[in-house]
Amino acid sequence: METSPLKSLTLDQAQNDQFRLIDTITKHFRGDDILSLGDLGVVKGQNKPNYTKKVEEVLAEFFGVEKAKLVRGAGTGALRYGFMSFLKPNDKILLHDAPIYPTSKTTLDHMGIIPIFADFNDQEAVKKVISKHPELKGALIQHTRQQIDDYYELRDVIKLIKATSPHLKTITDDNYAAMKTNYIGAQLGADLSTFSLFKLLGPEGVGIILGSADLIEKIEALNYSGGSQVQGYEALEALRGLIYAPVMLAIQANVNEELVRRLNQNEVQGIKKAFLANAQSKVLLVEFEQPIAQDVLHYANELGAAPHPVGAESKYEFVPMFYKVSGTFLASDARLGKTMIRINPMRSGADTVIRILSDSVDRVRHSK
DSSP: OOOOOOOOOOHHHHHHHHHHHHHHHHHHSOHHHHTSOOOOSOOTTTSSOHHHHHHHHHHHHHHTOSEEEEEESHHHHHHHHHHHTTOOTTOEEEEESSOOOHHHHHHHHHHTOEEEEEOTTOHHHHHHHHHHOTTEEEEEEESSOSSTTOOOOHHHHHHHHHHHOTTOEEEEEOTTTTTTSSOOGGGGTOSEEEEESGGGTOOTTEEEEEEOHHHHHHHHHHTOSGGGSOOHHHHHHHHHHHHHHHHHHHHHHHHHHHHHHHHTTTSSTTEEEEEEEESSSEEEEEEESSSOHHHHHHHHHHTTOBSSOSSSSOTTOOSOEEEEOOHHHHHHOTTHHHHEEEEEOTTOOHHHHHHHHHHHHHHHHHHO
16 A cells, blocks of 8 residues: 655754744734733724734735635634635535545535546546536645545646636645645645644634635625634634644654654564555554454553544644544545554654554454
8 A cells, every 4th residue: 555645844844934933923913912812802994803813914924825814613614714705506616536525525515516526646637627617616625635545746736727727716625734744725826725723733613714815805704793703812822823833743743754664663563564644634554464453442542542533633632642544535445444543643752652552452462
């Protein structure tokens, strides 16, 4: 089984992102602003808290895009509002020929959007599908992998779609890729990028949309009520999380690389292969020689590993997480549920992961 995981930022690159974000913040905030918790309510003339507006301006500058908008509903809400900015019921959207991420599918289904599929790994196939469907209004590109064998590059897919049909609006789902990789979709020419800030150490339920000012202004018009606004204290909390996310995620990536090397050197018995994949987050996939995946997960929980995500890399998730292979991967091969697990080291080191994995496998073996 071959995978093509996204290239993670190095520790030096992540540190540079942290420094660059802090530098950007100092251009928009007074020092004593940062030492407050932020304001509440809708300010006349901008219909949002002052601190929320400032954080949006910081993030637009940091990512080098026209405009940023904080929204409720995390990454799902961000994508939903992104779709609403350029799609209407019965419009058609181009999607990768793979299982759609469940929350994205729910939104598209309930909006009455018609999916048209093309294999994003095959550029000629993409061009043919676009030419065959001139009525397409947009394209959704998931930055991370939807299938284990996906290998398309986000930059290439955006460029191809724009070159084939310049009128198509492109929106990228950058969940699990933002602050881990060099770019998000809007930095590569997509009209909109969306992701969850909860997955980047931020507060529950806050997402972000970045990109075209025209489209984001339409989204702001849809979010006119006071209850829809992300409050100033939430915006500052999201910003604080984002500051620490890149270095933390780069350390996590280094631990993953160490785990792959050590597990493939047979440090834990009973493992057929270990490899990295973006499923959806970049995680360690462990394939066992025997169908013991569910038993291993049971014992790993008893040994201190988290059994399921909260926000998948949220501020609450610091112990290593041992859990089932993603639903989109299982949709492509249901057999993986018996022989494979995902491991995300979170804030732990490789030794902790290997200890829990080895002890779990031993317990399974002795229980038989």
